[in-house]
Amino acid sequence: MIFILPIAAVTLGFLIALIFKPTLNNTVKLLLSFSGAFLLSITIFEFLPGLYASDSKQIGLYIMGGLLLQILLEFLSRGAEHGHLHLDTKTQSIPWLLFISLAVHSMFEGFPLSQNQDLVYGIVIHKIPIAIIISSFLLVSNISKTQILIFLVFFALMTPLGSYLGTLHLWSESIKNNINALVVGVLLHVSTTILFESSKNHQFNATKFGAILLGIGLAYIL
Template identity: 50%
Template sequence: MTPNQPSFLVLTLPALAVVLSFVVLILFPALRLRSHRLLLSFSGAFLLGITLFELFPEVYRDFEMRQAGVFIALGILLQIVLEFFSRGAEHGHLHHKGEQSGISGILFLSLGIHAFLEGIPLVQNPDVVWGISIHKIPVALIFGSFLLGSGKTPTQSWVVVVIFALMTPLGAIFGNLTMLQNIYPYLLALVIGMILHVSTIILFESSKDHAVNLKRFGVIVLGMVLAYLL
């Protein structure tokens, strides 16, 4: 596989999604307390659709089928481990009410690893950048709300946000290194497993008490259709 040059969108859009979400939180503090269920549902559906329509065909084209399944399963397991430390922030739920400063480093590390790895397929699959970037908006809102309530100074919060915003573009550059092209299919399968876990959990958890909701169903359908048309 011949590496491609990272596009401007791949290097900027995921980072902008994080930074602008944090700016919105600062300008509109009430958003820190609001539920983002519809946004989560749309982002989860869009991300899942992009994975099914773009990433699955590639990994099964370049990979022996049984091996692909093994690494996709490993990706699911890796994401479960990461969520043990991130408290579920990747899918829009930070399951923690206690002392925030004590887990902020672990939370950042877990989210950073997730963000870095999900950038790996972006250069070879530039359309996926839209799904990753939309997914980052609710994650950034949750993580940003956590930071703003953790007692950190504005400068400290901005440093953390900027580093987090850069992780996915750095992952895209890493995944495009010539020396890694022989193992790229393995990395891609691993990322697919992570995205599958996150997107399906979003779809299950974004409904209150798992009740049928026409608005939620509508945004899920919209997310899938847009992912197909992209």
Template identity: 45%
Template sequence: MNYLILFILTTGAIIGGFSVFFVKKDHPQRLKLILAFSGAYLFAITVLHLLPDVYQGNNHEVGLFILGGFILQILLEQFSDGIEHGHIHKHSHQKSFPWGIMLSLSLHAFLEGMPIAAAHNQELVLGIAIHHIPAAFALGSVLLSNHISKKTTSILLIVFALMSPFGYLFSFSLKNGALLGEYYSSIMGIVIGIFLHISTTILFESTVDHRFTLKKTLAVSLGLLLALVGYLLH
């Protein structure tokens, strides 16, 4: 078990979630730039690292799990309103707890953490951590807009931040039991499908009329470049 992985996975969501108490949400430009960067980085590591790795065993059924992960993410977003890719909706007219958003987002984070125990992929860990920054920020925004107290919001953000580490710990325990190797390709396939959906959605939704401004182009280029450097140095 790698404690640095646990720290990185938790820190990304904590930074993104608790920044909601300090950042003015009326100016979402910075969040959009983070989204553009994380979307490009997620897409690049999926293409450069995850897809080649998962097909190394010549298991052609992996494609079914990738498709399943893509469809699963569509289903999860019916409950989460797209919070996974930083999509913030206004729910100020509601005063009920958004159970669907919290549960689906937690399941999403748990699934993302599962392949890490066998992948030993630094790019995957960093990608998940970066991706959780805008997702946690959006979750915190939705909780506050639903009149959830700051104390309860803080607790829930910590719970969300721990879900990917829990996924990692769970899969690590399976690995010690020699079970993860058998299901690794299937689990990774689902995560790849989720990543493909999220990253492409981010890249389209973070732009107006699908046009890239100079700042967003630079953010996307930086995300692609960082993933490419990791690929070349791997």
């Protein structure tokens, strides 16, 4: 399941973009808000408490390291991890900086999935709107269909690759905790950025607030 669901999420996102050809409309924004709230809540409810059973000061340091790592990754991707793409649609080649950023991000988010089943659902729900947005950009660009397919296949495989690496017996418990703490920092940055940006001009939107509450409530039930 930890290998199949992330691939299915990217595939579903691509099919939605291909069939419905959505721009960043209200429906995608609502799904993005829901996914950000769900991912943040799963991280806080399920993932974070277990990490603090170890050396809390060291764990906190790695969490902050994850936040900084995601800031650097977003410098390369220009915010694709939380639903923003600021790239030239006239480009004719794969945007390699975007690919590298998404690959690193996806591998890290996949690492703890074998240890936390609930987090799998958070990552999957997060990936669907991101895959829609990325696919929508690629489909309207001048990039060849072959390159688009290569990009999306590798993007879909990066999270399962991270999950596979997490199952290997190469890591001590301490190293696993430190890597997981980095992932918490990455997820906290991405999910909170989605929520902070969910209201245009900081205006209250009841529908988006409802989607956020739904995400929090569902994560709590799980």
